[in-house]
Amino acid sequence: MLARRVRPRIPAGTDAWPDAGPPVAYDGVMRVLVVEDDPGIADLLVRGLERAGYEAVGVPDGRQALASVPEPDVVLLDLGLPDMDGVDVCRRLRGRSDAAIIVVTARGEEGDRVAALDEGADDYLVKPFGLAELLARIRAVLRRVRPVEQDVLRHGDLTVDVRTRRVTVGEHEVALTPKEFDILEALAVDPGRVVTRQEILERAWDAHWYGPTKVLDVHIAGLRRKLGVSGLVETVYGRGFRLGTPDDQGAPPGGP
Structure with missing residues (x-):
């Protein structure tokens, strides 16, 4: 069964975007990949991230997410993708990348959360959500996954x-x-x-x-x-x- 489309609680058609603080900077502008097949939701997320100081790009399916170049610092990953299950995308991304992965999805069941987190997701956010919370979670995840400079x-x-x-x-x-x-x-x-x-x-x-x-x-x-x-x-x-x-x-x- 396909998950119902739930838009993030972002004020559409307005410039009143929440000011949730600057992005965590490590090596210049942080790159965020938005993997979301709903163009309306993807556009809202990309615009919100750009206004918050991130470099953001959206792709509509798992195949393009896995082929993304350059490698992003953060991936916002929907689970209900048209070509493959988002949990599988998460597993494959984690196997080849150290990017922070935050699942953003309408699927809020415990089984979905456990599956995504076990396959390498760093956080899990259920729609609908506010942009301020999303930005705060991005900053928190980046602090956890990039705490040291040593390789x-x-x-x-x-x-x-x-x-x-x-x-x-x-x-x-x-x-x-x-x-x-x-x-x-x-x-x-x-x-x-x-x-x-x-x-x-x-x-x-x-x-x-x-x-x-x-x-x-x-x-x-x-x-x-x-x-x-x-x-x-x-x-x-x-x-x-x-x-x-x-x-x-x-x-x-x-x-x-």
Whole structure:
């Protein structure tokens, strides 16, 4: 069943756009790709983003989104696209890009949210929504996904390449899920510092995460198993997690 078309709460036909603050600037103007097949909604979003200081372009389907050049800093992704499901587009984008992905859709069921977030979406916004909220979410997501300038993080035999999202332990490359990578990156930014459970949940899931925190323990267990280095990811009871001094740097990483 196709989701009903719901327009964002943006005042059409007027210049009264909300002033929600400047974009987060890293390397000049931030590029936003709007993936939306409804031309009216796409136009409203593009115009609103441009007035807020972003460089924005809209495409109507998944194929054009995946072929987009240059690579955007942020992707606003509708799920109800004409040529492919938006969740599949999200998965394929995340596999090749570190752009922030915010799903903007009329599909508000929990199953849709979980599917998109598990496939790499950084945030999920259900229509209708206000432009001010969208801009605030873009800024928040950019703060989470681009908190460090380093492209490569190292701790002993562990190497985390933030740009390519590749992880190696010694000479062995380790295949991680998007969530596992985000958790490891949060820990590797400052090895030895205790990162709270809430910090990790906000970075790897959503700043508005209200689900059970035990989901983090499941991903931590999987991360430890794949890294295959005893003592590397430490639990600091009552506080959070940190990268510690490995008991054995020479052990090969575990499989999936």
